[in-house]
Amino acid sequence: MNDDQRLPLWQQLQAVTHVLHAIRQGQSGTAALAAVAPALRPGVQALCFEVLRSLGRAQALRKLLAPRNPPTLVDALLCTALALLWHPQHATYDAFTLVNQAVESAKRTPALKAKAAFVNACLRRFLRERDALVSQTDGDLVARWNHPAWWVHQLQTDWPTQWQSILAAADQHAPMVLRVNARHGTPADYLKKLLDDGIPAKMVGAFGIVLEYACGVQQLPGFNEGWVSVQDSAAQLAAPLLLTGLAQSSDQLRLLDACAAPGGKTAHLLELVDARVTALDMDPQRCERIHQTLERLSLCAKVVPADAADVSAWWDGTLFDAILLDAPCSASGIVRRHPDIRWLRRQTDIAQLAAIQARLLKRLWPLLKPGGRLLYCTCSVFKAEGEQQIATFLAHHSQAKILASPGHLLPRGDQPTAMHTDNPSGDHDGFYYALLEKTAA
Ligand SMILES: C[S@@+](CC[C@H](N)C(=O)[O-])C[C@H]1O[C@@H](n2cnc3c(N)ncnc32)[C@H](O)[C@@H]1O
DSSP states (O other): OOHHHHSOHHHHHHHHHHHHHHHHTTOOHHHHHHTSOTTTHHHHHHHHHHHHHTHHHHHHHHHHHOOSOOOHHHHHHHHHHHHHHSOTTTOSSOHHHHHHHHHHHHHTSTTTGGGHHHHHHHHHHHHHHHHHHHHHHTTOHHHHHSSOHHHHHHHHHHOTTTHHHHHHHHTSOOOOEEEEOTTTOOHHHHHHHHHHTTOOEEEETTTEEEESSOOOGGGSTTTTTTSEEEOOTTGGGHHHHHHTTOOOOSSOEEEEESSOTTOHHHHHHHHHOOEEEEEEESOHHHHHHHHHHHHHTTOOOEEEESOTTOHHHHOOSOOEEEEEEEOOOOOTTOTTTOTTHHHHOOHHHHHHHHHHHHHHHHHHGGGEEEEEEEEEEESOOOGGGTHHHHHHHHHHOTTEEEOSOOEEEEEOTTSOOOOSSSSOEESSOOEEEEEEEEOOO
């Protein structure tokens, strides 16, 4: 048990309630957690993630216990407690302790103090009638799958046979995966170092190592020296997909990473090849993170804060050999790492994001040399941001030809990682990859 977990539970529940409340007001989980005192943050983050993974169930139970909507902060506290209580086998805390501490948290929060007796009554009733109440919520789609109804319906449409395993994977804990810097050593060498240091792990993919237990990056041998980076195994496919078989002219390759921050894939490209890389991101603060990533790994790229679609503002007129477009997307493939995403997205976001992706594709395509390649990817499991997007693009661009591509990689927590077969699924984030080649006119 670490220090933060020894802090009183009521204090952690109080912080989780505020974070959940902020997320429901539209703040990202990362921003809401940044407001939590540093000493509390790791424990609060772990509890928050548990709550977000059971929020659909908790909301349905809260409606049964308090059919008239209580004030939003009271609702957030009740949902926090119910999410942590509802499943006896998955509960981290003894149920009576949790209820006592939730009530204590209400008593110690000025805005909730007057409602402490109400919170107490709801949660004690839940303890008395748990089985009956839980079974009453079993037929509720949102309670069953802990995702908004529109999200479940979209997955049912897109993936009629896989939607359940995609949703189940979203509620699992994501493994910590490392990418070994090919300029420094091989995954086999690094695995040996980890095992020598007592960090159990195994190799995954061509460059990856998956740790049995997550740990702080400072515990990883050579992290500060750039021997490894943290990157999911699905994301590790981007750089080799773009580079393998790419025709190399006598000049150094000119590569564009159009949506680059925080620089994970830019760095992987540079670990694999000597190239002139332009790394764009429209968010100047996130560009700073590209600089930090490259500095730690002793790599070099031209980092430009710009809207990639506004080509006249940043392009010097020289065509690129290859373009990586890791486009902004719903992030529906990485919900196990960011369980807030599913509750923050709106159904209308998907069409809006697809329009942004289409615009980026259309504007960047002319910047590619004939014979060059563009790798389009998103960390989404929705077809509108993947195969439908590319089908539309191909229909309107006669010079675009699709090369062998992974297509949609579907997360599936009960399967070993298997990313090199058709329609692959496994223990990795959800991703979509399409590798396009520009044929001569
Ligand atoms: C999926 S993230 C990129 C992750 C990155 N490729 C990596 O591997 O570390 C998408 C990025 O696109 C940036 N972005 C969104 N719209 C953009 C645009 N029009 N031009 C450039 N960057 C954009 C966002 O700021 C965000 O950093």
